[in-house]
């Protein structure tokens with residue numbers, strides 16, 4: 552009998568799959584539904600101090616191997632969102648609050664409000680490729696300040712979500728861990744754009760967006776592999792996961808859990824499909840638990 556449960560930074564997950572931030576995470580009811588569909592944990596849409604309407608349409612475009620989105624982090628603001636936390640928790644899986652802000656104080660204020668609302672852990676989004684807030688994750692100094700300040704203010708685990716849009720992702724991962732990060736989530740979307748050749752113009756209103764889906768999986772796996780070598784905290788892998796084989800690749804690169812974003816376009820059954828596939832794979836290969844394959848690709 553194999554076990555799929557994992558413990559990450561003190562959070563117990565019945566299985567290693569999570570809903571990625573921004574994808575169905577905007578209301579308590581949707582988060583509850585995803586948890587009931589089998590996700591091991593759910594991450595909220597990134598929440599800011601004040602409501603944000605996001606960018607004007609078009610905000611998302613389908614490309615060959617995924618999507619490019621520039622939503623502009625639309626969300627109802629933390630004071631509205633705190634009411635949703637209890638509903639989300641009825642799903643029976645840990646709820647991780649994604650926090651976004653423009654400066655240190657905003658991150659701290661949102662984090663404190665979510666903690667008070669009963670959220671299980673926080674994920675600091677310092678990595679959105681199409682918002683000013685996303686530039687934080689390209690600066691070691693700003694990343695350090697924000698992680699340090701949030702860690703000093705709350706008593707729940709803090710995950711830090713990194714951007715691949717940097718020269719060396721391990722530099723930012725190390726800084727985040729030095730500042731106290733309990734886990735690293737990698738990766739957010741890859742900066743991209745799409746031009747409609749009939750009209751000769753970029754399609755997204757914001758011009759640039761973030762590429763997600765199968766196109767970015769090899770980039771995300773590479774980032775997880777590099778981060779695993781650089782730091783000693785658990786890593787949550789995300790980017791292009793659509794089937795259990797993708798998840799195994801992330802575990803072998805060094806992830807202890809995985810998140811699914813664009814993959815839910817296939818339907819919420821993806822969580823049960825992936826957990827079933829993982830269970831069969833472990834059983835067939837003679838492994839007992841997920842941790843047996845975490846970082847396997849690093850061993851000679």
Ligand SMILES: Cc1cc2nc3c(=O)[nH]c(=O)nc-3n(C[C@H](O)[C@H](O)[C@H](O)COP(=O)(O)O)c2cc1C
Pocket residue numbers: 571572573574596597611618620622624649676712738739740762763764765767789790791792810811812813814
């Ligand atoms: C429509 C959309 C909205 C997103 N919104 C957020 C967000 O609010 N906060 C965040 O940290 N990541 C956000 N992301 C990034 C995802 O959480 C994830 O890191 C990325 O899409 C890669 O995973 P995937 O290929 O499984 O989608 C968003 C992605 C998409 C496609």
